[in-house]
Amino acid sequence: MSNTTIVPFGPQHPVLPEPIHLDLELDDERVVQALPSIGYVHRGLELLAERHDFIEMANVAERICGICSFIHGQGYCQGIEQLMGVEVPPRAVYLRTIWGEISRIQSHLLWLGLSADALGYESLFQHSWRIREMLVDVIEETTGGRVIFGVCKVGGLRKNVDDAVLKAVRGRMRDIQTAFNEIADVFRQDPTVKKRTVGVGVLTAEDAHILGAVGPVLRGSGVAHDTRKLGYAAFGELDWEPVVEQEGDCYARCIVRVREIDQSFDIIAQCLDRMPAGEVEVSVKGKRPKGEAMFRLEQPRGEVCYYISADGKKNLARFRVRTPTFANIAPLVHMLKGCELADVPVIVLTIDPCVSCTER
Amino acid sequence: MSFLKKSPWVLHYAATSCNGCDIELLACLTPLYDVERFGIVNTGNPKHADIFLVTGSVNEESRKVVENLYAQMPDPKVVVAIGACALSGGIFRDAYNVYGGIDQVIPVDVYVPGCAARPESIIDGIVRSLDILEQRAKERKRQRKMVAL
Numbered sequence: 001m002s003n004t005t006i007v008p009f010g011p012q013h014p015v016l017p018e019p020i021h022l023d024l025e026l027d028d029e030r031v032v033q034a035l036p037s038i039g040y041v042h043r044g045l046e047l048l049a050e051r052h053d054f055i056e057m058a059n060v061a062e063r064i065c066g067i068c069s070f071i072h073g074q075g076y077c078q079g080i081e082q083l084m085g086v087e088v089p090p091r092a093v094y095l096r097t098i099w100g101e102i103s104r105i106q107s108h109l110l111w112l113g114l115s116a117d118a119l120g121y122e123s124l125f126q127h128s129w130r131i132r133e134m135l136v137d138v139i140e141e142t143t144g145g146r147v148i149f150g151v152c153k154v155g156g157l158r159k160n161v162d163d164a165v166l167k168a169v170r171g172r173m174r175d176i177q178t179a180f181n182e183i184a185d186v187f188r189q190d191p192t193v194k195k196r197t198v199g200v201g202v203l204t205a206e207d208a209h210i211l212g213a214v215g216p217v218l219r220g221s222g223v224a225h226d227t228r229k230l231g232y233a234a235f236g237e238l239d240w241e242p243v244v245e246q247e248g249d250c251y252a253r254c255i256v257r258v259r260e261i262d263q264s265f266d267i268i269a270q271c272l273d274r275m276p277a278g279e280v281e282v283s284v285k286g287k288r289p290k291g292e293a294m295f296r297l298e299q300p301r302g303e304v305c306y307y308i309s310a311d312g313k314k315n316l317a318r319f320r321v322r323t324p325t326f327a328n329i330a331p332l333v334h335m336l337k338g339c340e341l342a343d344v345p346v347i348v349l350t351i352d353p354c355v356s357c358t359e360r
Numbered sequence: 361m362s363f364l365k366k367s368p369w370v371l372h373y374a375a376t377s378c379n380g381c382d383i384e385l386l387a388c389l390t391p392l393y394d395v396e397r398f399g400i401v402n403t404g405n406p407k408h409a410d411i412f413l414v415t416g417s418v419n420e421e422s423r424k425v426v427e428n429l430y431a432q433m434p435d436p437k438v439v440v441a442i443g444a445c446a447l448s449g450g451i452f453r454d455a456y457n458v459y460g461g462i463d464q465v466i467p468v469d470v471y472v473p474g475c476a477a478r479p480e481s482i483i484d485g486i487v488r489s490l491d492i493l494e495q496r497a498k499e500r501k502r503q504r505k506m507v508a509l
């Protein structure tokens with residue numbers, strides 16, 4: 001291996017909003033091997049469960065990651081509720097589903113923007129974020145927060161949303177969907193987008209399965225696996241199918257996300273149609289979680305696993321999270337093998353890396 | 361903002377943050393808030409930057425990167441710490457791998473509070489840092505003159 005050069009990629013890199021470091025071993029312009037090294041965002045969040053009681057811990061769980069914040073909070077609360085045997089009122093379940101899907105759209109739009117930026121398509125980046133901002137307004141109106149929602153708590157929600165507001169949300173979502181459809185066609189058809197993504201970073205269904213890919217990376221390779229099909233929250237009662245694309249290249253992963261946004265709009269509309277009336281919280285006073293729970297949720301980036309172990313005390317014995325990006329790093333390293341140096345940013349972005357989730 | 365004589369270029373680094381503040385910072389650059397209309401440009405190169413925006417606290421790994429980036433920026437420079445994490449460690453201050461705020465490793469000029477900090481307050485923080493930047497530039501000029509004399 002005399003002719004190889006090692007090029008460091010990251011931790012601070014213009015296309016990366018977050019620090020991840022890759023050592024790229026290059027033969028001319030071709031990547032021979034990519035070695036990831038992480039640890040820039042490791043905080044030791046899981047151990048904070050010893051410092052904060054299980055109610056407060058919901059706030060910490062939400063800050064595992066600022067992009068999929070709500071779903072982390074939801075996952076944590078669901079686990080604790082399961083351990084305590086608390087039944088959350090149906091209205092809270094539906095509202096959680098809606099907010100979960102809003103976060104998914106928000107996250108995918110954010111990603112579409114960043115990937116457009118990585119392709120060098122600045123105006124598309126700005127348009128995606130303009131639409132995302134419309135969605136953030138809806139989030140702010142219903143929850144009060146912009147990125148950290150802070151509405152999910154053990155036993156339900158902190159805040160109810162009036163039917164009048166929900167009616168307005170429905171109209172707003174329709175507007176956002178119309179605005180989104182205008183740029184969705186650009187991602188689908190634009191020759192510059194296609195040139196940079198079609199056939200780049202191919203991951204076959206078999207490899208995806210063996211390497212344990214999750215989320216849009218897995219579905220982009222033709223495997224119909226979506227954890228929402230487990231039917232947590234309200235997903236069991238709604239009518240939807242996982243989005244799958246066959247090619248396994250960067251373009252397919254991009255299209256999966258574009259189509260998932262459309263699907264999420266549809267899921268939100270269904271939830272609004274069936275919104276049950278009533279309370280949004282039950283009291284958990286005096287109750288303590290006891291036992292072990294392990295459960296899975298679908299984040300915008302893929303499947304996330306939580307493990308909670310509690311022994312009836314105020315603090316949890318153990319809180320553990322396996323996040324989607326962590327699962328997607330092995331497929332990423334595989335995809336990078338043999339690609340061009342110029343394609344590295346695009347491929348890295350198509351797994352939608354969320355480093356603060358990964359390292360916690 | 362007509363008093364701006366130069367376009368300040370900003371460098372963003374997410375130290376040990378949760379992403380919340382980072383996306384709010386990116387939101388400042390996009391159409392709704394659009395700081396670019398003031399001439400503020402985001403750059404990926406520390407050697408071009410005047411303002412260093414850091415989100416998140418520091419840990420053993422990111423400490424080196426933050427110090428490195430700061431050292432690579434040319435004088436005069438200012439540092440803006442964004443979000444509760446960057447101020448003091450925020451919600452993670454008790455975590456075992458968090459040292460605390462950014463000011464543990466580099467001097468900070470402006471502190472922007474909030475978890476997550478709102479785009480409006482981030483812009484406010486950047487604008488405040490511009491004054492400091494201008495003062496520093498003047499100070500440097502004065503010192504140069506003194507040396508020349």
Ligand code: SF4
Nearest residue numbers: 378380443444445475
């Ligand atoms: S201040 Fe809050 S939102 Fe910002 S990085 Fe820290 S935990 Fe995340």
